[in-house]
Amino acid sequence: MTSFKASSCHSLNGSIKVPGDKSISHRSIMLGSIANGITNVSGFLEGEDSLATLRAFQQMGVQIERVGSNITIHGEGKHGLSSPSEPLDLGNSGTSIRLMSGLLSAQSFNSQLCGDESLSKRPMARVIEPLSMMGALIDSYESKPPLFITGNQKLSAINYTLPVASAQIKSCLLLAGLYAEGETCIVENSTTRDHTERMLRGFGYPVKTSNGQISLMGGGELHACDIEVPSDISSAAFFIVAASIAKEADITLSAVNINPTRTGILDILALMGANITLTDERVVAGELVADIQVCSAKLRGIDIPQKLIPLAIDEFPVIFIAASCATGETLLTGAKELRVKESDRIQVMADGLTILGIENEVLEDGIRIRGGEFSKQNSIIKSHQDHRISMSFAIASSRSEYDIKIEDVDNVQTSFPNFVELANRIGMNIEEI
Ligand code: S3P
Numbered sequence: 001m002t003s004f005k006a007s008s009c010h011s012l013n014g015s016i017k018v019p020g021d022k023s024i025s026h027r028s029i030m031l032g033s034i035a036n037g038i039t040n041v042s043g044f045l046e047g048e049d050s051l052a053t054l055r056a057f058q059q060m061g062v063q064i065e066r067v068g069s070n071i072t073i074h075g076e077g078k079h080g081l082s083s084p085s086e087p088l089d090l091g092n093s094g095t096s097i098r099l100m101s102g103l104l105s106a107q108s109f110n111s112q113l114c115g116d117e118s119l120s121k122r123p124m125a126r127v128i129e130p131l132s133m134m135g136a137l138i139d140s141y142e143s144k145p146p147l148f149i150t151g152n153q154k155l156s157a158i159n160y161t162l163p164v165a166s167a168q169i170k171s172c173l174l175l176a177g178l179y180a181e182g183e184t185c186i187v188e189n190s191t192t193r194d195h196t197e198r199m200l201r202g203f204g205y206p207v208k209t210s211n212g213q214i215s216l217m218g219g220g221e222l223h224a225c226d227i228e229v230p231s232d233i234s235s236a237a238f239f240i241v242a243a244s245i246a247k248e249a250d251i252t253l254s255a256v257n258i259n260p261t262r263t264g265i266l267d268i269l270a271l272m273g274a275n276i277t278l279t280d281e282r283v284v285a286g287e288l289v290a291d292i293q294v295c296s297a298k299l300r301g302i303d304i305p306q307k308l309i310p311l312a313i314d315e316f317p318v319i320f321i322a323a324s325c326a327t328g329e330t331l332l333t334g335a336k337e338l339r340v341k342e343s344d345r346i347q348v349m350a351d352g353l354t355i356l357g358i359e360n361e362v363l364e365d366g367i368r369i370r371g372g373e374f375s376k377q378n379s380i381i382k383s384h385q386d387h388r389i390s391m392s393f394a395i396a397s398s399r400s401e402y403d404i405k406i407e408d409v410d411n412v413q414t415s416f417p418n419f420v421e422l423a424n425r426i427g428m429n430i431e432e433i
Contacts, residue, residue, distance in 0.1 A: 004390065004406040004420070006397030007429040011248035012296075014426045018236045019043075020069060020229035021257050022415050023167070023195050024287070025050035026095050028227045030103060030175070031203050032073035033062040033081065037224030041071040044229055048414040049093035056100065059084040075224050078178065083109035087146065090115045092342060092385070092414045095168055097145060098127050099196075102172035105136035106179030107151045114146035118342050118385040127172045130160050134176055134184075157182030157218060164337060165310040167192035167261075170214065174200070174207070177216050185215040190310045193261040198286045202227070228285040230257035235416045236292060237265045237315045238391050242398040242428065243294035244274045245325040249398075251426050253292045260288070264312025268319055272299040272326055301328035301371055309335050317392035320349045323369040324358040325399050332366035342411075343386035352381040352393055356404065374400035380407060387411040391419055394430050405433075 025045040030053065032039030044050065046069055054071070058064050061082035063074040076082075090096040090113060097113050101124070104111045114120070125143035132138065134157070137150040157180040162169055170186050174196055177184025189212065197207045197214055203222040208215045236253045243249035258266070258278065266276060275297040278290040299322055309332075312319065316338055323330035338345040350362045357375035361368040374396055383390040383406055390409040397404050409432070412419050423430050 001408050002410050003433050004394050004409050005431045005433050006394040006404045006406065008401050009246070009398055009427050009429045012243050012246045012251050012398060012427045013249070015252040015254060016239070016422050016425055017254045018231045018239070018256070018422065019047070019416060019418065020045040021232040022047060022050055022234065023095060023193060024199070024229045024257070026053045026099065027195055027199050028071070028229065029053045029057055029064070029073065030099060031199055031222055032075055032224065033057040034078045034103070035075035035203050035222035035224045036077045037075050039073040039075055039224040039227065041073065041227045041229060042069065044069045044071045045232065045415070047417055048091055049096065052089065052091040052093050053096045056088040056090060056096065059086065059088060078221060081107055084111060087112035087114050090119065092116050092118055092411065094119065094122055094342070097124070097147065098168040098172050099175060101127050101138065101147055101149065102131060102175035104149045104151070105131050105138065105153065105176050106155050109151045111149045111151065112146055113149070116385070120145050123340055126164065126166065126169050130158065130169070130173055131176055133160070134158050134180055136176065155180040157184040159185045161187040162189070165190040165192050167196070171196040174214065174216060177218055178205070178220070180218040183215050183217050185213060188212050188214070190307065191261055192310050193259065195259070202286050226285070230284055230287050230289045231255050233257050233262050233265065234314045237318050238395050238419070239422070239426065240265065240269065240276065240292065240294050241318045241322045242395045244269060244297050244299060245322060246296050246398040249294065249296040251294055255289045256292050258288050258290045261311060264308040265315040265319065267308050268304055268312055269322060271302045272322060273297055274299060299326035301326045301330040304330065304332045306334045313337060314388060317345055317349050317388045318395055320353065320367065320369055321392050321396050324353055324371060324374070324396070326371040328371060330369045330371070333363060334365055336365040341386070343384035343389060345386070345389070348384045348386065348389055349392070352389070355379050355381060356396060356400070374402065377402045380405045383408045383411060385411055387414045387416065391416065394423065397430065398428055
């Protein structure tokens with residue numbers, strides 16, 4: 001079991017490129033596998049989560065070659081997947097299991113989807129229920145993985161309003177909808193990441209979107225295309241916060257995906273007074289990217305606007321670190337979803353912040369954080385099998401005088417394998433022990 005020893009640092013400087021976007025990497029494998037023809041992907045995230053998706057499709061007979069972050073997928077067409085001989089082990093990855101449950105519900109063969117201890121605790125009723133309404137047959141114990149999917153069901157389209165703001169549910173149903181009879185229509189009351197819709201269009205599959213309604217007709221085909229995966233703003237977020245809270249910093253993160261459904265972190269930090277500049281905005285393979293320059297700033301506490309929550313859903317652990325270094329109080333409410341991520345991110349962050357000497361109050365659907373100093377020596381934090389908890393507390397060291405030890409950080413491999421290398425390259429002081 002690896003730990004981080006994160007020590008104080010002087011100033012943060014330099015230009016780095018964080019790895020490819022996790023959401024886009026997953027989707028590139030899924031859509032490339034069911035497309036007709038060869039899809040070439042560059043900038044693929046070589047993290048355990050996206051590799052779990054890649055291996056699962058190889059298990060279903062898709063020829064996929066990987067040289068570093070370059071992937072070649074020999075698409076089998078929509079009906080070309082074959083029955084896996086073993087259960088598909090999706091590790092820690094909620095995105096893999098939820099999206100694939102939609103796709104596999106529509107196949108002619110049975111499948112079994114499972115994962116690690118953290119994934120096995122995560123709620124799946126949110127996909128099982130609407131998929132069952134479409135005609136899917138999925139068994140599980142208390143709606144938690146493993147999921148047993150019986151194939152050969154005839155799916156019919158549904159009209160479904162998302163009960164929680166979730167791109168995973170939306171994407172799961174759109175993938176099932178590709179095979180359903182009729183037009184599947186998903187209504188979302190809050191905007192969630194739209195990579196599935198964008199990528200489907202990139203594969204030549206028509207998707208209509210207007211006023212929070214996303215719809216597609218079943219029965220069409222996907223045509224292979226080339227995908228350049230931009231850098232993941234959820235990984236960039238760690239260094240955006242590190243530079244914002246450091247005493248001195250001027251860093252640039254190049255070619256980061258700034259899809260407007262993902263930029264809540266930038267808006268929240270701007271409200272807190274951060275010094276962030278976007279330059280060279282451009283479109284790459286249907287996604288907006290920019291270089292992000294971040295200098296240190298005096299942050300102030302804010303009430304986090306509700307509409308930004310789904311747009312920053314993965315960034316709250318590190319936003320809580322920013323809030324700990326701000327003057328005054330930061331209040332987050334309406335964010336119950338954080339309790340069902342890779343860990344209960346409200347409770348786990350609150351416990352860690354208390355260990356570091358930051359006053360906070362846990363709310364059922366959020367947290368109140370009073371900015372202060374990381375004032376405790378010999379702090380030991382547990383990651384609770386959650387990569388973003390591991391990295392967030394490591395980032396706290398860019399403002400802490402004292403070492404912070406974070407235990408059980410192998411999970412960082414799921415989304416950001418070279419986190420330590422990049423952190424140290426800009427002047428942080430993180431050691432793996
Ligand atoms: C993701 C959607 C989000 C996010 C997850 C990736 C995706 O989950 O937390 O890390 O790729 O669709 P929810 O849609 O459940 O909020």
